[in-house]
Amino acid sequence: QVQLVQSGAEVKKPGASVKVSCKTSGYTFINYGISWVRQAPGQGLEWMGWIGDYSGNTNYAQKFQGRVTMTTDTSTSTAYMELRSLRSDDTAVYYCARGWEVVVLDYWGQGTLVTVSS
Amino acid sequence: QSALTQPRSVSGSPGQSVTISCTGTSSDVGGYDYVSWYQQHPGKAPKLMIFDVNKRPSGVPDRFSGSKSGNTASLTISGLQAEDEADYFCCSYAGSYTGVFGGGTRLTVL
Numbered sequence: 001q002v003q004l005v006q007s008g009a010e011v012k013k014p015g016a017s018v019k020v021s022c023k024t025s026g027y028t029f030i031n032y033g034i035s036w037v038r039q040a041p042g043q044g045l046e047w048m049g050w051i052g053d054y055s056g057n058t059n060y061a062q063k064f065q066g067r068v069t070m071t072t073d074t075s076t077s078t079a080y081m082e083l084r085s086l087r088s089d090d091t092a093v094y095y096c097a098r099g100w101e102v103v104v105l106d107y108w109g110q111g112t113l114v115t116v117s118s
Numbered sequence: 119q120s121a122l123t124q125p126r127s128v129s130g131s132p133g134q135s136v137t138i139s140c141t142g143t144s145s146d147v148g149g150y151d152y153v154s155w156y157q158q159h160p161g162k163a164p165k166l167m168i169f170d171v172n173k174r175p176s177g178v179p180d181r182f183s184g185s186k187s188g189n190t191a192s193l194t195i196s197g198l199q200a201e202d203e204a205d206y207f208c209c210s211y212a213g214s215y216t217g218v219f220g221g222g223t224r225l226t227v228l
Contacts, residue, residue: 035217037164044121044222045156045164045207050215059215062119095163103154103209103217106175108163 002026004096004109011115012086019082020112022096029077030054035105036070036081038092046092050102051079059102086116119212122147122220129226135196138223140208141189146218148189152211155184155193158222159204167206168193195225203227 007021022034036048049060051070058070069082079096094112097105123141130136140147140155147153153171156164166175168184171191181197191210195202208220 037219044205045158045209045219046121047209047217047219050217052215057215061216061218097164101152101170101211102215103152103211104166104169105154105156105164105209106166106169108165111163 002098002107004098004107006094006096006109006112009113009115011117014087014116014118016086016116017082017084018086018114019080020094020096020114022079022081022109024077024079024098027098029072029074032098032100033102034070034072034079035097035099035102036068036079037095037097037105039095039111040089040092043092047103048081048094053100083114086114088116090114091116119146119216119218122208122210122218124206124208124220124223126221127224127226129228130195130198131228132198132200134198135194136198136225138193138195138206138208138225140191140193140210140220142191142210142218143189146210146212147186147191147208149213150211151186153184153186153191154209155182155191156207156209157202157204158207164207198227200227
């Protein structure tokens with residue numbers, strides 16, 4: 001069965017970086033892309049970016065340009081999302097999701113809570 | 119991109135139908151037939167309910183349907199059930215391999 005298992009919760013200080021992993025299994029990794037979506041406490045979903053199938057090309061929401069990097073390791077079927085220069089308003093649950101057409105996300109990870117606090 | 123506009127809340131009684139709207143622009147909802155809808159229960163990851171405006175993934179009841187007219191997409195849930203109470207989010211392709219979510223709608227089953 002398809003599974004996306006994310007790394008554990010993180011606590012970071014303002015200005016630090018965080019790297020969240022998303023290990024996938026149960027499907028051919030390169031046949032699907034991965035979107036990263038975050039959700040601040042009590043708030044809605046926010047699309048952060050997409051790393052495409054096959055090519056591994058990345059596209060990020062303008063809001064995160066220059067501060068986020070999404071990568072994949074095809075040898076371990078794992079996706080990564082690194083967010084730098086963290087601020088308190090980056091406190092959120094970060095989700096990875098498998099998909100196509102960027103916005104068709106059919107399997108999701110369990111979410112990783114990133115807390116930014118001094 | 120700006121978030122798509124959804125009503126903050128809707129409600130209905132069991133057995134009734136409700137419709138949730140999702141309004142964007144010609145650069146997102148109106149420009150592509152790539153609108154998805156997600157259901158999220160508290161503390162859980164979102165679940166895909168509708169994709170490509172009106173297609174249902176396997177396992178999603180046919181009580182859930184989607185449509186689009188111009189810059190506004192809609193999710194209709196017929197025969198409301200208690201377990202449908204959740205938050206619903208629309209999501210649209212916005213060009214150049216980017217996406218945008220709506221602000222979310224809380225559905226209350228009375």
